[in-house]
Every structure is written in C-alpha cells, then in structure tokens.
Amino acid sequence: MNKLALAFVLPFVLAACGGGQQPPAAPAQGAAPDQPAQPVPPKSAAQLYAERIDPILAGAWRSPENKARDTYRHPKETLAFFGLKPDMTVIEITPGGGWYAEILAPLLKDEGTYYAAVASPLSSDFAKKQADALRAKFAADPAEYGRAHVIEFDPKTPNLGAPNSADMVLTFRNAHNWVEAGTAPAMFKAFFDVLKPGGVLGVVDHRAPPGSDVEKTKDSGYLPQDFVIKLATDAGFKLDAQSEINANPKDTKDYPKGVWTLPPTLQLGDKDKYLAIGESDRMTLRFVKPAENAPAAP
Template sequence: MRAYRRKSWEMTMIKRLAAGAAVLALATGLSACIIVSSDGGSRTVVKSAEDYALMVDQAAADAEPAGFGDLYREAISDPKRPAEEVARDPLRHPAEILAFAQVAPGDKVADIRPGAGYFTRLFSDVVGPTGRVYAFVPERTMARENAGADALVAAYSNVTRVNGLLDSMTYAEPLDMIFMSQEYHDFHIPGFNTDVAKMNAAVFAALKPGGRYILIDHEAAPGTGISAVQTLHRIEGDYLKREVEAAGFIYEDESTAVANPADDHSLNVFDEKIRGKTDQFVYRFRKPG
C-alpha cells in the first residue's frame, strides 16, 4: 500500500510541478530546468519536474520522524495548494523543513505572520483533524494581513486566526511548535514596536515543556548582528541564536536545506539578483522539560 501511495504521489507531483515549473520559469527567467539548493546549499539544476518529485520523495524518506514521510508527501501534493506556491517548492524545500520541524499529527502549532499561507497549508494537512494551526497576525499588520489569514481559515477547518501583540502573544492551549519563516528580523525594525526579548519570552510561555521553536531567516554577514535588519532584511544567525537562548531555550539543531554559500550577504533580499535564493539558516530550539 505504501509503495502504491508513493507512486501515486510521484505522478501527482510530476503533473503539479510541471505546471509549477512554468510559473517559476516565468517569474525567474528559467527555461525547462528547475534550480534547487542541495544539501549544504550548493546550487543544483534539476532537468525535469519528475526528477524534482523524486528528490522530494527521497528527502521525505531520509528525514521523516516516526514514519511521517507519507503525510509530508500528501501535504505537498494537496491540490488546494496554489500553483504559485507549488512553483516555489524547489527553493523552499518543504519536505526537509517539515521533517526538521518534526511536525506530527495532533500537533498544536502557531505560524507567525503566515502571509499567503505557504507553510500554514502544509502544517494543516500534517497535523490533521486532531491538531490545530494558529495563524498569528500581529496587531500592527492585521489591517492588511487578516484577509489572507481568514482565507486560510475558510479553506482549512483546523486553522484559527489569532491577533495580538508579538511581545505578549497567547493562545487557547499550550503549543507543540511556534514557527517563523523570514520574519524574525522584521521584529527588530523600529516600526514594529516590538520588544524581541519579551516576544521570545512569550513564545517560551506559550509552548509546552519540550515544545519546539523553529526559525528560518536570511543570513547576514558575520559580526553584523541586527544592523542590517532594515537595510538588507537580514540578521546574523549567531546573534539570533544568542537572543533565543537568553529566553531559556536550548539550541538543538540546524538545517542547511535552504542554505546558499554563493550568497555573500551583501544584497537586500528583495534584490532580483538574489531574491528567492538567499543564504538562509533554519534553527530548531526546544523548551526544556
């Protein structure tokens, strides 16, 4: 049965990625190939959507915790995912991120500033009917971002929108995971009026003992700390690590799924020369207990 489901998944992904690759090609000027980051961050060219589908399958099989690889594959192949999000899969490595984050059925998770819902949709499918995904939209940005979160709520019965202050966020129940993708650096920008130390303390309080804090962000040059958060939208990973550990978290592991050593950290992340291909760190922290 597992072999049949995997083959079915591969064929579904081949069809969806073929369409998605066309979207990616239009957006980035690619032709028939897809550019991905291999383990360790070097750039790799995959010649077809079929090759990429098999790469995702292998990534899920290699890294899945407790046999959840099939759930990850099913989430990635969910037909409700927009084509433009599927087209970004080769750059965002969803199978590796789901596995690294250890997302499991029944988990209660928060996705901070979910945007269009790239990860919210994946989390919703994996945690299933016994789980819950809280799409947290800060009060500071809810006027323009609540509509996107409400669309996710309408499409997925286990998604709930939450508004609040980042530095005093609370949820209806203790959480297994809090997730931020490419957002943490923004909260150091003065316009967000956020006390990041208090935010990390609020995350700590919201998690169950043993809960996971997953952070993905654009790497800045060594020694720059938070000096480039507004100019380049980057943050030094080591600086972030120290901040999170100061809140009581234990640094557990790092993934290189979206690393890119060819990025010299000098460009704004929205610069077309590097957009979508920045060097990113993925950290997993854990609340003791």
C-alpha cells in the same frame, strides 16, 4: 458362535476398542497451524508524517507559484528537521500569505491543531490586510482549512495562548521584522511561555555573513545567526540543532534592496540574474524549552 452372532457383536467390540473412530486428518504439508490474529501496531507519528507530506505538497489547493518555491524552501525536509508530527498543537507566527499554512493546516487537521498567529489588525493597516486575507483563504476551502484557527496578538505585548499549551512554534522569515521594530525579545519570550516543557521552537530566517553588525544588516532583512540564537537563549530556550537545509552559497547578501532583491520579490527586476541565484541564504534553527525540574547534567 455362528456367523450371524459374530456379525452382530463385532461392531460393538471395535467401538469399545476405539476402532470405530477415524484419526484426525494430518495438516497439509507446509500449512501453518492456526495462530491467533496478531494486532497491527498503530503507526507512529513519524510514519504518518512521512506518508502524508508528499500528497499535501502536491495538493491541488496549493498554487503552482507556491509549489515552485519548494525547491528553495525545502518544506518536507525543514518540517522533518523540526520534528513536526501530525498530532501536535502547532502555532505558526505571522504566516503572511499562508505559504506554510497551505502545508501545515492540512497536515494537522485530523489529529493535531494548527494556529495561525497574526498581528492584531488594530496594530496597522498592513496587519489588517494580511489577517483579512488569511481568514478569507481559510474560509474559501473548508475541506483543508476548516479546522485551522486564526489568533491575534499585540506585537508590543504578545500573548499566544495559555502557558505550556503548544507542542511547537514555527516562524519563517519573520525575526528580522521584529528586530527592526524592537519587539524581538518580547516575541521570543511569548514563544517560550506558550510552549510546553520540551516543546520546540523552529526558526528560519535570512542569514547575514558571520560577524555582521546587526544594526547594519537588519534593514536588509539579513540577521547574524549568532544574534538570533542569543534572542532565543536569552528567552530561556536551549539550542537543540542547526541545519543547512535552507543554505544558499550563491547569495552574496550585498544587494541594494537586501533580501527583497532576490526571488520571489525581485524588487530590482532583472529576473534572469536573480532567479539564477535563488532565494536567500537562510539559517534553520531548532530550539527546545527545557523540561521543568529536569535534572542537571553531570
């Protein structure tokens, strides 16, 4: 075969043998092979709470005076102890000036629902004043409180909403008022009714010395812890846990003006003396509404 014919045939021979194909390039050393994209798992409600609580506590809508109370009231730790999650339906009972509402409403505004339950303005002038002030507070800052709800209840026959509709009920420093007014059993029954099975009742209140007679301490604002536990368990709740987050061993609980001697009220003045003690010694109790048809423990 002459050179011209060989030059013409050779490329076809090589192509038939695969010689005309280039081998695939080897991956660069250390390079990972292509992998399908891994979906990022959604954050848990507990993770969302942990991320959001600090910016909320530092929020510009909270006054410096209210932020100063954090050192006594431990809101971050208290709400975590109760198991608060940003996607819950939460009812706060008689929030007063809204100290905890400033934290709860912004925390729940995106995934959850916040209800401030206030005594009917028809029940007293004081109740009307508090209800009006709370509504005005919410209306003044729609960015933080635009999705907060205010509901009213009759203190003598309280109804907080549809049965089994709330994930959590919270009450801070209120039980002594209901004991003094004789409405405590009805209030705890209302908490039980509105909570879903498995729902949580969180209670913080001023704590009397162990073994105290409630009739002798209730006017001072202090209540025996075992008495409050009985109020809840008599309504059907199970005590789930107790915490000393809000304990204060400096509180001697023997003041002429009761808890109102201490900050923030300071009814006797003498700020240096009572500021050195701090706010009252408080019980922090978590109760659970038993799940319906739950199997009995062995």
